[in-house]
Amino acid sequence: MSRTANTLTRISPSALRRALDPVSRRLLDAAVQATEATGTLLWAVGGPVRDLALGRPVRDLDLATATDPAPLAEAIAARLGATVHTEPRFGTASVVIDGHRLDLAATRTEHYVRVAALPSVRLSATIEADLARRDFTVNAVALAVTGSGRGQVIDPFGGLDDLAAGRLRILHSVSYHDDPTRLWRAGRLAARLRLLPTSETVTAQALAIAFRYFDAVSPRRLWREFALAAAEPRPGAAFALLHAWGVLAATHPSLALTSEASRALAYRRGPLDPALVLAVLLAQRPDEERAAAIARLGAPRSAARAAEDAARVLAAAPDPDSLDTLTAATTDARLAALWLDPARQRDLQSALRRWERTRPHLTPVVLRALGVPLGPALGRALAELRRERYLANVRSAATARNHIRARFVSEGTSR
Numbered sequence: 001m002s003r004t005a006n007t008l009t010r011i012s013p014s015a016l017r018r019a020l021d022p023v024s025r026r027l028l029d030a031a032v033q034a035t036e037a038t039g040t041l042l043w044a045v046g047g048p049v050r051d052l053a054l055g056r057p058v059r060d061l062d063l064a065t066a067t068d069p070a071p072l073a074e075a076i077a078a079r080l081g082a083t084v085h086t087e088p089r090f091g092t093a094s095v096v097i098d099g100h101r102l103d104l105a106a107t108r109t110e111h112y113v114r115v116a117a118l119p120s121v122r123l124s125a126t127i128e129a130d131l132a133r134r135d136f137t138v139n140a141v142a143l144a145v146t147g148s149g150r151g152q153v154i155d156p157f158g159g160l161d162d163l164a165a166g167r168l169r170i171l172h173s174v175s176y177h178d179d180p181t182r183l184w185r186a187g188r189l190a191a192r193l194r195l196l197p198t199s200e201t202v203t204a205q206a207l208a209i210a211f212r213y214f215d216a217v218s219p220r221r222l223w224r225e226f227a228l229a230a231a232e233p234r235p236g237a238a239f240a241l242l243h244a245w246g247v248l249a250a251t252h253p254s255l256a257l258t259s260e261a262s263r264a265l266a267y268r269r270g271p272l273d274p275a276l277v278l279a280v281l282l283a284q285r286p287d288e289e290r291a292a293a294i295a296r297l298g299a300p301r302s303a304a305r306a307a308e309d310a311a312r313v314l315a316a317a318p319d320p321d322s323l324d325t326l327t328a329a330t331t332d333a334r335l336a337a338l339w340l341d342p343a344r345q346r347d348l349q350s351a352l353r354r355w356e357r358t359r360p361h362l363t364p365v366v367l368r369a370l371g372v373p374l375g376p377a378l379g380r381a382l383a384e385l386r387r388e389r390y391l392a393n394v395r396s397a398a399t400a401r402n403h404i405r406a407r408f409v410s411e412g413t414s415r
């Protein structure tokens with residue numbers, strides 16, 4: 001990796017303002033102004049500081065404060081006419097305006113009692129202690145935006161050096177034990193920012209997988225991570241890393257990438273619908289394995305349906321019975337099958353188009369005139385004529401008439 005520390009953009013409150021979209025900039029300005037009377041300390045933390053350092057656009061603004069964020073959020077909202085949501089129990093608040101959101105959190109320490117347990121939180125910590133509870137060094141950085149220390153960069157773990165060198169590093173060896181979903185976060189971050197895990201991070205990942213830490217994570221949390229990975233700008237790269245590290249197989253063995261699935265996702269641009277990615281991962285699996293993986297991930301009904309339909313589409317043959325299944329499949333399912341099996345799916349798609357264009361040689365009026373009774377028989381006769389025409393067993397209206405007389409008209413009713 002050729003990045004060096006001095007290729008990072010200078011990190012300062014004014015550089016942060018410039019990197020924000022106009023609405024988020026107004027939110028930041030209002031936050032800074034609202035602290036002037038009270039002297040509240042405020043830091044930009046994690047993602048925004050990291051992305052600013054890389055010269056990437058800063059999308060969402062996370063601020064930490066040493067005090068209760070609720071009154072501050074109210075003051076910001078009052079200035080801008082924005083909406084406030086507060087979670088007093090968690091010491092968090094957010095301000096929303098025009099679809100943009102400012103997140104405020106009281107600095108805190110967290111304590112994990114067992115694998116994947118939600119942490120017990122203690123508020124009123126120093127900013128350094130707050131950074132120490134985070135996932136990777138590149139996210140454990142803060143920039144003071146108010147107070148006498150304004151402009152100070154707090155980087156206790158060497159996150160900016162790691163960022164410059166392209167390294168992904170956990171903060172401590174039991175990080176994945178505390179929260180195994182950080183492995184999924186690692187895959188997203190490494191793919192997005194082209195970071196390489198350090199050797200201690202790789203070892204910790206291998207241990208987390210060997211000791212099956214994922215078993216303790218709820219389906220709801222797993223699906224959230226899965227959907228976030230699908231939404232990455234380079235989802236194929238994220239899933240390839242998660243596969244290579246064994247994270248997919250540890251989440252559920254059937255999620256491991258087949259060579260077709262890996263090719264199917266490579267170079268796709270995100271964000272992708274998680275249902276589509278799930279369909280790509282599971283379409284080639286046997287029914288029971290697919291169902292088990294869907295249950296483990298807590299995938300919603302629509303995503304489960306995409307995976308099931310994709311399996312049916314992959315197994316379909318270009319005959320009328322299969323083609324009807326294909327017509328009923330969701331768009332995600334058809335796309336997943338096409339990505340997994342391009343050549344055959346193109347043949348199948350043209351068969352499908354031909355099937356959709358095929359009309360019976362005879363109309364219902366003609367069938368009635370031939371003596372086919374009204375009711376289900378008429379429908380069956382039309383379906384059979386369509387099918388026989390598609391299969392080229394019946395090639396003209398005259399043959400179609402003979403076919404109907406032979407199969408649908410009893411002696412004496414035929415005219």
Ligand code: ATP
Nearest residue numbers: 045046047048060062133134135139140179181182
């Ligand atoms: P993105 O650009 O994906 O939003 P981000 O770094 O802002 O990246 P968020 O999910 O918004 O990521 O989280 C905000 C910050 O909270 C992170 O930068 C990180 O410091 C911390 N964080 C989030 N999830 C975890 C976790 N599971 N364990 C530890 N720290 C976390």
Ligand code: MG
Nearest residue numbers: 047048060062
């Ligand atoms: Mg964020």
